[in-house]
Amino acid sequence: MSFALNPKELCCLRLNRTMKKALIIWSFLFGALILAVLVFGYFASLPTAPNSHSGRIVLRANDRAVVARGAEIYVENCASCHGADLKGEPNWQTENPDGSWPAPPHDASGHTWHHADELLFTITKYGTAEALDIQEYVSNMPKFGKTLGDEEIIAVLSWIKAQWPDEIRQQHDALNEQVRRAR
Numbered sequence: 001m002s003f004a005l006n007p008k009e010l011c012c013l014r015l016n017r018t019m020k021k022a023l024i025i026w027s028f029l030f031g032a033l034i035l036a037v038l039v040f041g042y043f044a045s046l047p048t049a050p051n052s053h054s055g056r057i058v059l060r061a062n063d064r065a066v067v068a069r070g071a072e073i074y075v076e077n078c079a080s081c082h083g084a085d086l087k088g089e090p091n092w093q094t095e096n097p098d099g100s101w102p103a104p105p106h107d108a109s110g111h112t113w114h115h116a117d118e119l120l121f122t123i124t125k126y127g128t129a130e131a132l133d134i135q136e137y138v139s140n141m142p143k144f145g146k147t148l149g150d151e152e153i154i155a156v157l158s159w160i161k162a163q164w165p166d167e168i169r170q171q172h173d174a175l176n177e178q179v180r181r182a183r
């Protein structure tokens with residue numbers, strides 16, 4: 001009787017090794033799959049645009065460097081409609097014949113300060129229609145998402161806020177606080 005493995009057993013031993021390898025590979029794949037599901041779940045649970053900035057948009061009207069940068073951005077991108085003096089277009093409360101509206105003022109006489117930081121950011125980045133979720137809204141304002149970075153949008157809005165009288169700024173701070181707490 002010989003102790004050497006006969007060819008049949010040799011075959012099974014190889015098969016076992018192959019199976020072990022397969023098992024390791026499958027464990028890896030399974031692990032990767034679980035990881036993918038977890039990662040996907042995490043991103044899926046995040047709110048999607050235009051609200052994907054929840055809680056992260058904070059205007060910095062007290063930051064001099066940010067405000068100074070915002071002033072330049074305003075002159076280049078916003079003043080043509082909203083006015084270098086923030087006064088908006090004449091008769092801004094009267095609808096245009098095509099259903100669009102003239103640009104409103106950004107000073108205390110307008111209603112920019114009635115909106116919390118995040119909505120101002122969303123209007124500027126994605127446009128009024130998307131920000132207010134009114135798809136048929138006719139707007140003359142460009143969407144700045146492709147031309148200005150998030151920090152630039154925050155800077156220009158910070159400059160606008162920095163122009164408001166103290167009392168209006170405080171009211172706007174209180175509004176932001178209210179919106180954040182309601183979340």
Ligand code: HEC
Pocket residue numbers: 073074077078079080081082100101102103104110111112113115120123124128129138139140141142144156157
């Ligand atoms: C071509 C004209 C135009 C330019 C340029 C423009 N806007 Fe406007 N903007 C409008 C109009 C018109 C509205 C009124 C809402 C609408 O029709 O979309 C508006 C509304 C807004 C509002 C909402 C104000 C409110 O009281 O509801 C914000 C905020 C705003 N603009 C910010 C900006 C910023 C910041 C820039 C520059 C980066 C800019 N806009 C450039 C035309 C313009």
